[in-house]
Amino acid sequence: NTWWQTETGGMMIAPLPGATPLKPGSASLPLPGIAADVVDEAGRSLPAGQGGYLVLRQPWPGMMRTVHGDEERFRKSYWGALPPTDG
8 A cells, every 4th residue: 555645746655565564554654755754733753653643844856846836825735734843
C-alpha cells in the first residue's frame, strides 16, 4: 500500500521490498527525500506508535506550488494548520 494525495504529485510513503520491513496493509515509511512526521497540535514530534497529525515538513519537487496562481492561498490552505517549527 502507499500514501499520497493529488496535491503531493506522487507517492510519499510506501514500502520498498527488500529495503524496508513489510506489513500487509501498511504504507510503511517515507520514501527517500520525504520529510514526514507525526506531530501533536503544537507541532511537536510524537514518539513512534502515538497518534497525531501526519505532516510533511519540507517541500519536494513534485508538489503543487500554488492554487490557481495564488501563492498566499496555497500557503494558508496547506501549510498553516499547525504552528511553524524549526524541526
